Amino acid sequence: MNAIRKTPAAIALGCALLLAAGCGALPDKPARATLYDFGPGPAMPATAPATAPAAATLATLSLAEFESNTRLDGTQILYRLGYADANELRPYGQSRWSLPPSQLLRQRLRDTLSERRMVLGPEEAATISRGRGQAPDTLRISLDEFSHYFESASASVGLVRLRATLVRSTAAGDRVLGQRLFTVRRPAPSADAPGGVKALISASDAAVAEVVQWVDQLQQQQPRQ
Secondary structure, eight states, rough: OOOOOOOOHHHHHHHHHHHHHHHHHHHHOOOEEEOOOOOOOOOOSSOOOOOOTTSSSOOOEEEEOOOOOOGGGGGGEEEEETTTTTEEEEEEEEEEEESSSHHHHHHHHHHTTTSSOOOOHHHHHHHHHHTOOOOOEEEEEEEEEEEEESSSSEEEEEEEEEEEEEEEEEETHHHHHHEEEEEEEEEEEEHHHHHHHHHHHHHHHHHHHOOOOOOOHHHSSSSOO
């Protein structure tokens, strides 16, 4: 048989088909993880009440950096299957916090405390102490749990547990004014990462409110001399 002579047009068409087939075989780009934070915070009224206390009304407070276990130092959104194995922390695959939970929670706490008092960071408080001024009381927080906890396959909550310690510096050394463990649960609207995020933000806001109230009570009961 005589060999079939291919025309340039046929050759070009064959190359185009090969290229198209090759492009179709390329893997898809990896999906980008969805990032979450705590949002803008509770809405503030358009005009503040005339009787609202100024930020300097209450004693200045130093807010230390949060402590947390190694697993909570990352940005993964974690969940537990309490009905299967409550000891295992599992990450959602395509969802992340924009910052580690301890940083998001500390910012929320600082913002809330700052509504009624001046709040300093560790370095600012140290500067005051070095200047022989009266060092403010220091609030220390240890974040022990921050997970989407499944009580069953259909019921879950945002679980936040933290330990707060209020410390006062005196001439005789540091004195613990009080220490308390806060555990807050809030129901999740759905059994997935977005539902867990909403529940954890709600639980965080509730925990922050409890911590602020506790600090105010302690300082009122034990005023500086």
